[in-house]
Amino acid sequence: MSGVPAGLKKIFLKLGKDKGLNEDLLVDVLDHFVKNQYLSQGDRTHVKNELRRILEKHEV
Amino acid sequence: MKLKYIAISDIGPFRGRHEFDFSGSEGKTGFAIFSKNGRGKTSLFNAMQWCLFGVVYERGSVRGGKWAEGKARVVVGDYSKDKPLMNQDAYQEDKIPEMGVFIIANDGDKDVQISRSAKSRVGSMPRHDEGLSFQLQVTVGKKSASEKLGQELIEEMFPNELRRFFFIDGESLEEYVDLVKAGQVGGIKDDVEAVLRIPALTRGIFDLEKVMDEVWSEVDSETKTMRKKIKSANEAGDILKDIKNMKEELRGKESSYNKTNSKFERLEEELKGLEESASHIQNLEKLRLKKEGLETTLKRSSDSKKSYASNAWKALLWSKAGVLHDEANSLMGEIQNRDYKISSTEKRLRKMEEELSSWSGVCSHCEQPIDDAEKHKRGIEGKIADTEEALSVLRGGSDMSLNEASSKLGDLAKLSPPNGTRKMIADSNRNWAEDKASLDNVREELEKEEGRGLEGVDSEELYKKFELRGTMRTSLVRMRPSIDELQQEIRRSEIEYKKLGGEEVKSRDPKKAKLKETIGILLNVMKDTLAEYRDDARKEVEKIASESFVNIINAPEALRGIIIDKNFNGSIKGADGKAITMPSSGQEMTMTLCIMDALRRASEVSAPIFFDTPGRSLDDDHKKAQLKYFWSLQKHQFVIFPHTGEYMIEETLQEYGGLIGAAWELTWAADLKECMSCGTGDPLKTGSKMRCIPCGYEWDISSKQTTVRVLEV
Numbered sequence: 001m002s003g004v005p006a007g008l009k010k011i012f013l014k015l016g017k018d019k020g021l022n023e024d025l026l027v028d029v030l031d032h033f034v035k036n037q038y039l040s041q042g043d044r045t046h047v048k049n050e051l052r053r054i055l056e057k058h059e060v
Numbered sequence: 061m062k063l064k065y066i067a068i069s070d071i072g073p074f075r076g077r078h079e080f081d082f083s084g085s086e087g088k089t090g091f092a093i094f095s096k097n098g099r100g101k102t103s104l105f106n107a108m109q110w111c112l113f114g115v116v117y118e119r120g121s122v123r124g125g126k127w128a129e130g131k132a133r134v135v136v137g138d139y140s141k142d143k144p145l146m147n148q149d150a151y152q153e154d155k156i157p158e159m160g161v162f163i164i165a166n167d168g169d170k171d172v173q174i175s176r177s178a179k180s181r182v183g184s185m186p187r188h189d190e191g192l193s194f195q196l197q198v199t200v201g202k203k204s205a206s207e208k209l210g211q212e213l214i215e216e217m218f219p220n221e222l223r224r225f226f227f228i229d230g231e232s233l234e235e236y237v238d239l240v241k242a243g244q245v246g247g248i249k250d251d252v253e254a255v256l257r258i259p260a261l262t263r264g265i266f267d268l269e270k271v272m273d274e275v276w277s278e279v280d281s282e283t284k285t286m287r288k289k290i291k292s293a294n295e296a297g298d299i300l301k302d303i304k305n306m307k308e309e310l311r312g313k314e315s316s317y318n319k320t321n322s323k324f325e326r327l328e329e330e331l332k333g334l335e336e337s338a339s340h341i342q343n344l345e346k347l348r349l350k351k352e353g354l355e356t357t358l359k360r361s362s363d364s365k366k367s368y369a370s371n372a373w374k375a376l377l378w379s380k381a382g383v384l385h386d387e388a389n390s391l392m393g394e395i396q397n398r399d400y401k402i403s404s405t406e407k408r409l410r411k412m413e414e415e416l417s418s419w420s421g422v423c424s425h426c427e428q429p430i431d432d433a434e435k436h437k438r439g440i441e442g443k444i445a446d447t448e449e450a451l452s453v454l455r456g457g458s459d460m461s462l463n464e465a466s467s468k469l470g471d472l473a474k475l476s477p478p479n480g481t482r483k484m485i486a487d488s489n490r491n492w493a494e495d496k497a498s499l500d501n502v503r504e505e506l507e508k509e510e511g512r513g514l515e516g517v518d519s520e521e522l523y524k525k526f527e528l529r530g531t532m533r534t535s536l537v538r539m540r541p542s543i544d545e546l547q548q549e550i551r552r553s554e555i556e557y558k559k560l561g562g563e564e565v566k567s568r569d570p571k572k573a574k575l576k577e578t579i580g581i582l583l584n585v586m587k588d589t590l591a592e593y594r595d596d597a598r599k600e601v602e603k604i605a606s607e608s609f610v611n612i613i614n615a616p617e618a619l620r621g622i623i624i625d626k627n628f629n630g631s632i633k634g635a636d637g638k639a640i641t642m643p644s645s646g647q648e649m650t651m652t653l654c655i656m657d658a659l660r661r662a663s664e665v666s667a668p669i670f671f672d673t674p675g676r677s678l679d680d681d682h683k684k685a686q687l688k689y690f691w692s693l694q695k696h697q698f699v700i701f702p703h704t705g706e707y708m709i710e711e712t713l714q715e716y717g718g719l720i721g722a723a724w725e726l727t728w729a730a731d732l733k734e735c736m737s738c739g740t741g742d743p744l745k746t747g748s749k750m751r752c753i754p755c756g757y758e759w760d761i762s763s764k765q766t767t768v769r770v771l772e773v
Binding site for chain 2: 019020032044047048059
C-alpha cells in the first residue's frame with residue numbers, strides 16, 4: 001500500500017525516539033499498523049502475531 | 061495505480077465487449093466519458109467499482125450525522141425492480157449468461173492485471189446471485205493471486221475504505237455537502253481519521269494491548285513457575301536435611317549392628333565344637349522350661365479338682381435325696397389337686413343347700429310352677445347327700461397341708477448339686493491325673509539329664525554364653541528391619557529430592573521482561589501520537605483543502621480557503637478569516653470536493669479518481685475551474701462521467717484538449733448524427749431505422765444497446 005502520512009510518521013518517530021525506542025523498530029511497527037489498519041478486530045490474529053514477531057526481532 | 065486499459069462485457073447497457081484504452085495519454089491525467097442519460101456512464105462507473113471491490117452499492121445517504129452506503133446491488137435478479145448489474149439481453153438471451161471486467165494498469169513500476177467475472181452456474185437466467193460463479197484473478201508485478209488473496213492484493217494498492225474518495229457520485233455529493241457543513245454531529249470525522257491512518261494507531265493500540273496481555277500472561281505463568289520452583293527448592297532443602305539426619309542415624313545403627321554382629325560371630329566361633337554341650341544345655345533349658353510349665357498346669361488342674369470336689373457330697377447324697385425330692389414334688393401336686401376339688405365341691409354343696417332352703421315349687425328362672433315339684437325337691441336332697449359324702453371322702457385323705465409339702469420340697473431341693481457336677485468332677489480328676497503323669501515324666505527326664513554332667517565344662521557358664529548368643533541373635537534380627545527401613549526411607553527421599561529438581565532455581569526470562577517494557581513504552585508513544593496527530597491531521601486536511609479551494613474559486617481577496625473545526629465540520633473562510641455566513645451552493649459543492657480531494661491526497665493512495673456527473677449543481681465558472689484544477693493533478697488520473705448537458709463535448713475537448721488523455725462518447729444507434737458507414741451527416745429517419753442518403757446504409761435505431769465512440773482529442 002502507499003506510504004504512511006508524513007505527519008504521522010514524524011510525530012510517531014519523534015515521540016518513540018524520545019522514549020528511547022529504536023528507529024527501525026518504530027518504522028517497522030508503524031508500517032505494519034498502516035498496512036493492516038483496515039482489517040477489523042475480528043481478523044487481526046495474524047496482525048497481532050506478526051507484531052509480536054517484529055517486536056521480538058528488534059529486542060533480540 | 062494508473063489505468064492503461066479497461067474492457068467490460070455485458071454490463072448495464074453494454075452488450076458484448078467494449079474497450080477503453082487509456083495507454084496513449086502521454087502523461088495526461090484527464091479523461092472523459094460523455095453520454096446522455098441511460099447510455100451507461102454510471103454503469104461503467106459501477107463496473108470499475110465492481111471489478112476492484114466485488115460489490116457495488118446503491119447511492120449512499122447521511123444517516124444520524126454520518127455517511128452510510130446504500131444496499132449492495134445484485135448482478136442478476138428481477139429487472140423490473142432490482143436494477144441488476146448484468147446486461148438484460150445477455151441475461152435473457154445467452155445460454156450461460158456472464159459479465160466481466162478486465163483492467164490493465166500499473167502501480168509504480170509494477171504491471172497490474174485484474175479480471176473479475178460473474179458467470180451462471182445454472183444455465184440460462186439464474187434467478188439469484190447464488191446461481192452465479194464469481195471469479196477474480198489479480199496479478200501485481202510478480203505476485204499473482206485469486207479470490208480472497210487477489211482482493212487483498214488489490215486493496216494493498218486501493219483500500220476499500222477509501223473508495224468513496226476515488227469514486228465520487230455527483231448526486232451523492234449534495235448530501236455529502238450537508239455532512240461537511242456545520243450542523244452535522246461528527247461530520248466527516250471518521251473519514252478524516254480513516255484517510256489519515258488513524259485506524260492504524262487505534263487498531264494498533266488494540267493489537268499491542270493484546271500482545272501485552274499475552275506477554276503478561278506468560279510472565280505471570282513464569283512467575284508462578286518460579287514460585288513453584290522456589291517452593292520446590294525449599295522442600296528439597298528440607299528433604300536434604302532429613303537425608304543427612306537419616307544417614308547419620310543409619311551410620312549409628314549400622315555401627316551398633318556391626319559391633320553386635322562381630323561379637324555374635326566371635327561367640328559363634330567360640331561355641332563351635334561345643335554343640336554336644338550346647339545340646340545338653342539346650343535340653344536342660346528345655347526341660348526346665350517344660351517342667352515349669354507343667355507345674356503351673358498341674359497347679360491349675362489341682363485347684364480345679366479341689367473346687368469340683370467341694371460339691372462331691374451333694375452328688376453322693378442326691379442319689380437318695382433326689383428320689384425323696386421327686387416324691388415330695390408329686391405329693392405337692394396331689395395336695396394342690398385335692399384342695400381344689402374340696403373347694404369346688406363345697407361351693408356346689410352350698411348352692412344346692414341354698415336352693416333347697418328357699419324351695420317354693422316355682423321355677424326361679426321362669427317363675428312358672430314346676431311340674432312334679434315334690435319329686436324335684438327330693439332329687440335335690442339326694443344330690444346334697446351324695447356331695448356331702450364325696451366331700452367327706454376327699455377330706456379323709458392325707459392330712460399334710462400345702463405349706464408343709466412346699467417346705468419339705470424346698471429343703472430337699474437344697475441338696476441338689478449343680479448340673480453336670482458328676483461329669484465335671486470326673487473330668488477334673490482325669491485332667492489332674494494326666495498333668496501329674498506328664499510332670500512326673502519331665503521330672504524324671506530332667507533328673508537324668510542333670511545327672512549326665514559334662515567333663516571340663518562349666519555348664520553354668522556355657523549356659524550363660526548360649527543364653528547371650530540367643531539374646532544377640534534376637535537383637536540382630538530386631539535391628540535389621542530398622543536398618544533396612546531407614547535405607548529405604550533414604551532412597552525414597554533421594555528420589556523425591558531429585559524430582560524437586562534439587563535446590564537450583566533458574567532466574568526469570570529476561571527477554572520477556574524487556575519485551576513487556578518495550579510494549580509498555582510503545583503503547584504510551586502510540587497514545588501520545590494519536591492525541592498529537594489527530595489535531596495535526598485536521599490542520600493538514602484543512603491546509604490542502606484550502607489550497608485546492610482557492611485555486612478553483614480563484615477569488616483570493618474574498619474567499620481565503622476552508623475551515624475545518626475541531627468537530628470536523630467544514631466552512632468557507634472569508635476575507636476576515638472567519639466562516640462566511642451565506643455561501644452559494646456552488647461554493648459549498650466546491651468546498652466539499654476540495655475537502656474530499658484533500659483527504660484523498662493526504663491518504664497518499666495513488667489511484668484514479670472517477671467522478672460521475674461532476675458538473676451537477678455547479679455553474680459554468682465553477683465547472684470549468686473544477687476541471688482545470690483536477691485535470692492538472694499529475695499524481696492522479698481523473699476520469700469524469702459527465703452528462704452531455706453538464707459539459708458540452710466539443711467545447712470541453714477544445715478548451716481542455718491539452719489536459720485530456722482520452723475521451724469517449726457512449727451512444728445508442730438513435731443518437732448517431734453521421735452515417736456509421738461513410739460518415740456523411742444528416743441521415744434520414746424512417747420509422748425504427750436511420751438511412752444514409754448518399755451511401756444507402758441503414759441501421760436500426762430502436763436498440764438500447766450502447767456503443768462506445770472514441771472521441772478525437
